[in-house]
Amino acid sequence: MTPFDEMNRAFDRMSRNFGRMDLSDFGRVNWGDLDGMRRSGIDIDVAEYDDEIAVVADLPGFSNEQIDLTVRDGVLSIAAERTMESDEGDESGAYLRRERRAESLRRSITLPAEVMEDDASATYSNGVLTVTLPKVTVEEGSDSHHIDVN
Incomplete structure (x- = not known):
């Protein structure tokens, strides 16, 4: 277990605690792939x-x-x-x-x-x-x- 595993669990707890709020923009980070952040x-x-x-x-x-x-x-x-x-265009809907x-x-x-x-x-x-x-x-x-x- 790495310190980053605890960070992912904290994001999971935060997601559960905030219920219906959409926290998907935070995403899950693969902390084990630190090289990926440099790329x-x-x-x-x-x-x-x-x-x-x-x-x-x-x-x-x-x-x-x-x-x-x-x-x-x-x-x-x-x-x-x-x-x-x-x-531009159709104003009948919204994102x-x-x-x-x-x-x-x-x-x-x-x-x-x-x-x-x-x-x-x-x-x-x-x-x-x-x-x-x-x-x-x-x-x-x-x-x-x-x-x-x-």
Whole structure:
């Protein structure tokens, strides 16, 4: 048992004590996953292959236009932002619950190898973003310079 288990039980007691009040916005926190709080809401997988690095990120509910990717100095930055839709039209009803809100997510990943930034590509399908970053190939001897001895 962790101290966070006691916090979850306290939320449960608070929910019971307040009866009909809707406390669902507080949610239950998985305190055991402290890494999840650091991730800024974007779950990723990073894979390194011989010739490329692949980053796969879950971004459900966004469109291609709402996603911004940059790579600079070995850091891939992912940003996604959506705004709340306006409520125009039918005035005969009112929201009883509204959970889909504006959202802004950001995550930066230090890449495990040098990449050719200009050749990076990305696809987005069914809420999954896949970024492919070709690695810089070092040809033997290309990083050295011959010095003549006089």
